[in-house]
Amino acid sequence: MRLRHIPGAEEQIAESPWVVQTPQAYKGHWSDKFGNENPIHIEIGMGKGKFIMELAALNPDINYVGIEMYSSVLLKAIQKREGMRELSNLWFMREDARILADIFGTGEADRIYLNFSDPWPKDRHAKRRLTSPQFLAVYEKILKSGGVMEFKTDNRDLFEYSLESIPKAGWTVKMHTFDLHHSPWAEGNIMTEYETKFSSEGKPICKLIAGREKKRTAE
Numbered sequence: 001m002r003l004r005h006i007p008g009a010e011e012q013i014a015e016s017p018w019v020v021q022t023p024q025a026y027k028g029h030w031s032d033k034f035g036n037e038n039p040i041h042i043e044i045g046m047g048k049g050k051f052i053m054e055l056a057a058l059n060p061d062i063n064y065v066g067i068e069m070y071s072s073v074l075l076k077a078i079q080k081r082e083g084m085r086e087l088s089n090l091w092f093m094r095e096d097a098r099i100l101a102d103i104f105g106t107g108e109a110d111r112i113y114l115n116f117s118d119p120w121p122k123d124r125h126a127k128r129r130l131t132s133p134q135f136l137a138v139y140e141k142i143l144k145s146g147g148v149m150e151f152k153t154d155n156r157d158l159f160e161y162s163l164e165s166i167p168k169a170g171w172t173v174k175m176h177t178f179d180l181h182h183s184p185w186a187e188g189n190i191m192t193e194y195e196t197k198f199s200s201e202g203k204p205i206c207k208l209i210a211g212r213e214k215k216r217t218a219e
């Protein structure tokens, strides 16, 4: 999602009480930022933030970080949050997921969500897919051993690519379905903005959960 540039978006983000302006400063001690030791779940490419805001409201004992790379889109999430009750367990940041290992320490995150990530269908853009080996290597660094990544998409080609790229990178695909909403995993599913749109058009939603068990040495 890339919205038209919104004049003043950067200034509003800089003033927002919900955006971490210098996230690198918290690498390795996000528990200080949240004020507790609860598990950390990250959504990469949160768009307008419906999914992560609903999760944060439902699960006060989990700490959430929503990451979005475009100011115009992050601003929509900030505006949406204004109408909600205060969520002390949710921070936003405007960053490219490429640099996540500069923001989170080794094994600091418990779960990563990727929802309706941009498909980048051309081969020459494969590195930009959020399930490419390049991004998986970043997630591997910041996820704790036994941590998981959850991925939903309507894009069958991207899903099939991911079903290959993820095991190739040494991860285990723990479950997958090509039609989430008509599967046993439908119960408790929280819809994203894109998911609501695509499923209303009758498109099946694919989902997988993958884990990286390997123990890592500290940095």
Ligand code: SAM
Pocket (backbone or CB within 6 Å): 001, 002, 044, 045, 046, 047, 048, 067, 068, 069, 070, 073, 095, 096, 097, 098, 115, 116, 117, 118, 192, 193, 194, 195
């Ligand atoms: N997750 C939302 C949903 O399901 O409704 C939005 C989906 S939208 C297609 C994908 C979002 O991911 C866009 O807002 C885009 O800016 C963001 N994005 C793509 N690549 C990213 C990256 N490398 N780092 C952070 N955000 C990214």
